[in-house]
Amino acid sequence: MTKIRLQILTPLKKILDEEVESVILRTTEGDMGILYDHEPVVTLLDYNTIQYTQEGVKKVATTMGGFAEITSDRVVVLTDASEFPEEIDEERARQAKERAQKRLADKSMDRIRAEVALKKAITRMNLKGSI
Structure with missing residues (x-):
């Protein structure tokens, strides 16, 4: 091939x-x-x-x-960032996801930045199989 x-x-x-x-x-x-x-x-x-x-x-x-x-x-x-599975810290990704979800719930926060942070955390967690 x-x-x-x-x-x-x-x-x-x-x-x-x-x-x-x-x-x-x-x-x-x-x-x-x-x-x-x-x-x-x-x-x-x-x-x-x-x-x-x-x-x-x-x-x-x-x-x-x-x-x-x-x-x-x-x-x-x-791309803005790229990681391999072995480079991802699952706990850190989980914490980032929780922070982003809290920011999205708070109407005074920057919604676009919170949405991007949430997408990044979910992508990392999906790669590690923890979501």
Whole structure:
């Protein structure tokens, strides 16, 4: 199987830059599967995960919004933040979720920031399987 280059980039660092067999992105329109020779496209990403297969092993990382540029031989993901399961502290994510839910209940708080914080916490918890 011909491989494609997957790059996951955040404003702070390069998370991943490797050859993979396939990628599944959660876009704002739904899931998108990508193999070598995919039609070129740019798409918006949702707060969720990116799944990819490398050497026959399925792997996953979070994506906190952003977008992906897909060409026939490359997927470049630009996202606010990205983490692998082993990097996520479940307790910290649970506490962040609770704080965000309290902020959403308080009408004087910045609702948009609270919603983003809640999405991030839920994404992390989903990746760890604790929600």
